[in-house]
Amino acid sequence: MAPKFEKAKAIEKEHVVVDGIDVSGHWNRMFEQRVITEYTPELIEKIADLPNAESFANCYQCAKCVAVCPVDVVGNYGPRKLYRYAQTGMDLTEAPELWLCTTCANCLRVCPKEVNMVKIMPAVREQAILEGKFVPAELQQAFENTAKSGNPLGQPQRKRDAWIQNAGVPIPIIKDLGRPVDVLWYVGSYPSYHPRGIDAASAAARIFTALGIDFAILGKEEKDDADSQRLAGEKGLFEMMTEYNIETFNKYEWKELVVTGPHELNAFKNVYPKYGFERPVVHYTTFLARYLDQLKPLLKHPVNKKITYHDPCYLGRHNGEYEAPRKLLEAIPGVELVEMGRNRENGYCCGGGGGGMWMDSFTAKHTTMRLSEKRAMEAASTGANVLAVACPFEVSRFEDAVKSTGNEHVGVLDILELLDKSMRGE
Amino acid sequence: MNIVVAIKHIPSIADDLPVKGNNVDFDSVDFVLNEFDEQSIEQAVLVKEAVGGTVTVVGVDVIGELDNVLHLALAKGADKAVKITGDDPAADSHQQAKWLAEAIKGLSPNIVFAGVQASNDLDGQIGPMIAAYLDMPYIGGVSSVEVSDHTATVNKEFAGGFGAKYSVSLPMVVGVQAASKPPRYAPISKVRQVAQMATIEKVAPSGGVSSGLSFKKMAPPVVTGHAEMIGGSSKEVAAKIVELLKSKGLA
Numbered sequence: 001m002a003p004k005f006e007k008a009k010a011i012e013k014e015h016v017v018v019d020g021i022d023v024s025g026h027w028n029r030m031f032e033q034r035v036i037t038e039y040t041p042e043l044i045e046k047i048a049d050l051p052n053a054e055s056f057a058n059c060y061q062c063a064k065c066v067a068v069c070p071v072d073v074v075g076n077y078g079p080r081k082l083y084r085y086a087q088t089g090m091d092l093t094e095a096p097e098l099w100l101c102t103t104c105a106n107c108l109r110v111c112p113k114e115v116n117m118v119k120i121m122p123a124v125r126e127q128a129i130l131e132g133k134f135v136p137a138e139l140q141q142a143f144e145n146t147a148k149s150g151n152p153l154g155q156p157q158r159k160r161d162a163w164i165q166n167a168g169v170p171i172p173i174i175k176d177l178g179r180p181v182d183v184l185w186y187v188g189s190y191p192s193y194h195p196r197g198i199d200a201a202s203a204a205a206r207i208f209t210a211l212g213i214d215f216a217i218l219g220k221e222e223k224d225d226a227d228s229q230r231l232a233g234e235k236g237l238f239e240m241m242t243e244y245n246i247e248t249f250n251k252y253e254w255k256e257l258v259v260t261g262p263h264e265l266n267a268f269k270n271v272y273p274k275y276g277f278e279r280p281v282v283h284y285t286t287f288l289a290r291y292l293d294q295l296k297p298l299l300k301h302p303v304n305k306k307i308t309y310h311d312p313c314y315l316g317r318h319n320g321e322y323e324a325p326r327k328l329l330e331a332i333p334g335v336e337l338v339e340m341g342r343n344r345e346n347g348y349c350c351g352g353g354g355g356g357m358w359m360d361s362f363t364a365k366h367t368t369m370r371l372s373e374k375r376a377m378e379a380a381s382t383g384a385n386v387l388a389v390a391c392p393f394e395v396s397r398f399e400d401a402v403k404s405t406g407n408e409h410v411g412v413l414d415i416l417e418l419l420d421k422s423m424r425g426e
Numbered sequence: 427m428n429i430v431v432a433i434k435h436i437p438s439i440a441d442d443l444p445v446k447g448n449n450v451d452f453d454s455v456d457f458v459l460n461e462f463d464e465q466s467i468e469q470a471v472l473v474k475e476a477v478g479g480t481v482t483v484v485g486v487d488v489i490g491e492l493d494n495v496l497h498l499a500l501a502k503g504a505d506k507a508v509k510i511t512g513d514d515p516a517a518d519s520h521q522q523a524k525w526l527a528e529a530i531k532g533l534s535p536n537i538v539f540a541g542v543q544a545s546n547d548l549d550g551q552i553g554p555m556i557a558a559y560l561d562m563p564y565i566g567g568v569s570s571v572e573v574s575d576h577t578a579t580v581n582k583e584f585a586g587g588f589g590a591k592y593s594v595s596l597p598m599v600v601g602v603q604a605a606s607k608p609p610r611y612a613p614i615s616k617v618r619q620v621a622q623m624a625t626i627e628k629v630a631p632s633g634g635v636s637s638g639l640s641f642k643k644m645a646p647p648v649v650t651g652h653a654e655m656i657g658g659s660s661k662e663v664a665a666k667i668v669e670l671l672k673s674k675g676l677a
Binding site: 149 | 438440441454456458608610611613614615616617618
């Protein structure tokens with residue numbers, strides 16, 4: 001789509017003669033004052049006036065963010081560019097650019113002015129939604145599914161725990177258990193419904209059982225965390241789900257909440273405290289890394305694979321967990337761990353965050369390739385034959401991406417599945 | 427302009443339909459707004475935005491959960507919501523059409539929108555039956571509606587990619603296939619606000635009718651075999667199909 005606004009006019013003159021010397025050329029701009037009157041601050045102020053989006057006005061155009069923006073790698077994007085577009089006439093609330101940011105936070109990591117797109121984007125998106133502006137249809141569907149069915153996939157609530165029948169170990173539902181547990185395991189929507197998510201959930205259940213962990217799940221009472229919907233601009237939906245979830249979590253006695261997904265970790269650990277929920281929450285990698293000594297003897301079967309690990313943005317950059325996943329992978333006999341060029345703090349985004357999970361068709365129209373495809377190629381270039389992940393959004397995203405980029409030889413597996421393979425020898 | 431939208435709350439077919447006795451097991455299935463009614467609510471609001479008036483959404487509350495649907499419609503731009511306390515999930519299209527028509531009569535509508543069909547009304551009877559009860563003309567398979575004065579210009583879709591433009595005098599009943607724009611999104615904050623403020627008018631069901639049909643048995647379709655792919659040129663394929671039809675006594 002062509003931008004709806006006009007680019008700033010060039011200020012060079014074709015011919016400039018200074019003191020009888022012809023100095024025509026692109027560098028002659030230094031002989032003339034820069035025209036600043038053709039820029040308007042209005043559209044920047046329109047954004048910066050929104051609560052939580054104030055830092056947008058801090059940008060001083062250094063462009064450090066563009067260098068690390070995952071969307072710019074496959075398109076023409078970045079916070080600095082958005083600022084410049086706004087300066088030259090783009091209303092972000094109406095532009096397709098509004099929906100491309102995945103809130104991966106790599107820009108914030110390098111920004112000297114703390115321009116925080118993780119706060120700006122949800123605020124501007126919320127404004128656009130409230131004003132009835134364009135919302136990508138797929139995203140709208142995910143919002144409606146979450147509101148109606150309690151999960152973005154639109155699957156029935158009463159089937160949320162159907163997966164436990166085939167997990168191979170008994171999985172207690174906390175309501176039926178009727179006693180306090182050490183660990184309340186929040187399974188998550190994709191691990192509950194998506195076929196490949198169910199594989200990871202089943203693996204987790206077998207690992208927890210083998211370690212003798214006293215755990216239970218919420219079963220049919222569990223509903224989506226809606227953190228990505230919040231970041232995509234649906235704060236009202238997030239608040240509705242949050243009220244329900246906090247009430248449900250507080251109905252039961254447990255010591256620690258273990259989550260399968262980094263987005264849930266982010267919601268429950270970083271956002272729920274604002275709504276009065278402050279209890280211990282931990283991602284499964286951090287949790288299992290504590291049990292390494294007990295886990296290692298269980299990992300009997302070698303997994304002879306060259307593995308590269310993809311840092312999920314919401315586990316790594318947003319929550320600082322880089323080592324636990326690697327420790328778990330290194331504990332598996334036979335595994336050779338290799339790193340991709342962009343790893344840890346500079347990990348490349350899979351494109352699923354900030355609502356990107358439900359905007360693939362929309363994003364495809366504005367980028368040269370999917371972020372997940374770029375990352376899949378990066379994984380393949382290491383020579384790895386397994387791309388290990390730790391976020392339930394990623395398995396389906398990367399499985400599609402390895403196929404569409406001709407890298408089917410790279411298997412995509414959750415760390416849970418790899419641990420389970422080593423435990424059971426399959 | 428008095429605009430009325432007749433809606434249906436129907437069992438969701440997103441999942442396997444559970445069966446109990448001779449009907450759907452209504453207790454173990456989610457109910458959703460008929461997807462064609464989502465289109466017809468949008469079309470009604472678009473007409474209101476174009477020419478002014480009020481949109482009243484009317485539905486039969488078959489399981490006591492219609493309020494959520496009505497709140498959503500109000501958040502999307504409807505002005506009034508009416509629920510008929512039918513309280514019978516097994517009420518068929520004939521019965522629902524009668525109840526809806528009786529409730530709509532008192533609203534003296536200029537135009538009535540109904541989804542062209544529903545997953546439990548695949549032959550699309552609701553719209554035509556409401557029109558018959560109200561003694562109004564009906565036009566179905568509609569994909570856009572424009573109203574001026576006492577006339578509506580509607581696009582009707584036909585099979586094979588054909589369409590036709592009709593000019594119809596009001597009042598009338600329109601069976602909406604698709605709104606002229608995709609249904610808008612109602613932010614949850616707005617829906618929740620509406621849910622706290624809105625009043626939903628309750629109407630007792632009036633008039634009992636029956637389709638005259640009774641269920642003998644209801645069961646999920648049985649998978650018996652696989653599709654056979656017939657290869658070759660179109661003539662060869664056609665010959666094989668004819669042969670197959672003959673062998674099964676169908677031609």
